[in-house]
Structure formats: structure tokens, C-alpha cells
Amino acid sequence: xxxxxxxxxxxxxxxxxxxxxxxxxxxxxxxxxxxxxxxxxxxxxxxxxxxxxxxxxxxxxxxxxxxxxxxxxxxxxxxxxxxxxxxxxxxxxxxxxxxxxxxxxxxxxxxxx
Numbered sequence: 001x002x003x004x005x006x007x008x009x010x011x012x013x014x015x016x017x018x019x020x021x022x023x024x025x026x027x028x029x030x031x032x033x034x035x036x037x038x039x040x041x042x043x044x045x046x047x048x049x050x051x052x053x054x055x056x057x058x059x060x061x062x063x064x065x066x067x068x069x070x071x072x073x074x075x076x077x078x079x080x081x082x083x084x085x086x087x088x089x090x091x092x093x094x095x096x097x098x099x100x101x102x103x104x105x106x107x108x109x110x111x112x113x
Contacts, residue, residue, distance in 0.1 A: 016042035016049065017103060017112060024109035025066035029056065030073060036062065041090075043102050043112065048074060048093040051082055055089055062093065066109060072100055 019040045028035045036056070041049040056062070058079055064072045074093040082088040095102055106112040 016044050016047070017106075018042055019106055020111050020113055022111045023064070024106060024111045025064050027062065027064050030061040030063050038091075040106070040111070043106050045101050045103055046095045046098065048095070048102055050091050050093065051088055052091065053088055055079075056091070061096070064105075066105060072102070072105065073097065 019042060021039050021041075023038060023040055026035060027038050036052060036054070038050040038052045041051060043049070056076060056079070058076050060076050062074050062076065064074070066072065073096045075096060076091050077094045078092040080090055082090045103112065
């Protein structure tokens with residue numbers, strides 16, 4: 001059996017878990033407080049993968065406002081056009097607070113599969 005070689009280097013440090021596709025709160029651009037429409041795809045302890053229909057620059061700070069007024073700030077660390085879907089972009093986000101476990105946030109809000 002032939003092994004498949006990937007054309008890119010995997011940069012994830014942690015295993016990703018699949019999400020329900022629902023965001024557990026308001027997702028917004030920190031600089032302008034503008035709400036963003038995003039579909040979460042997968043999550044790790046300190047990272048989140050999402051798909052959005054608009055282009056946002058790498059390095060931009062976004063935030064997720066969840067229950068009890070907790071605001072989780074994240075930074076966009078990579079982006080690319082989503083495979084086969086016109087006008088959609090895939091993003092990798094990194095949580096700015098190392099004490100926050102994003103898996104736990106999505107689990108307790110019922111958004112982790």
C-alpha cells in the first residue's frame with residue numbers, strides 16, 4: 001500500500017475535535033465590534049477552525065462572547081480559500097488567553113459533537 005504524502009506541513013499541535021456548526025455566542029471583530037457570521041468547524045484546547053463568507057486579514061483579533069458575559073479573544077493565524085466553495089474562506093484562530101480551554105467552552109455550551 002502506498003503512503004499518501006501531504007503537500008503541506010501540518011502545523012497543528014493538538015488534536016482537533018469536530019463541532020456541531022453552531023457558534024456558542026456572538027462572534028465579532030474586536031477592532032470595530034462588528035458581528036461576524038462564521039461557522040465553526042473544529043476545535044482544540046487553544047485553537048478554532050472556522051469558515052466565513054468574508055475576507056478578514058491574518059493577525060486580526062476576533063472575539064467570542066459566551067454565557068455569563070465571558071469574552072474570549074482570539075487571533076487569526078492563517079487563512080485560505082475553502083476548497084470547492086466560492087466566496088468562502090477557512091480560518092485558523094488561536095486563543096490569546098492560555099488559561100482558556102476552547103474545547104471546554106464548546107462542550108459546556110452544547111456545540112461539541
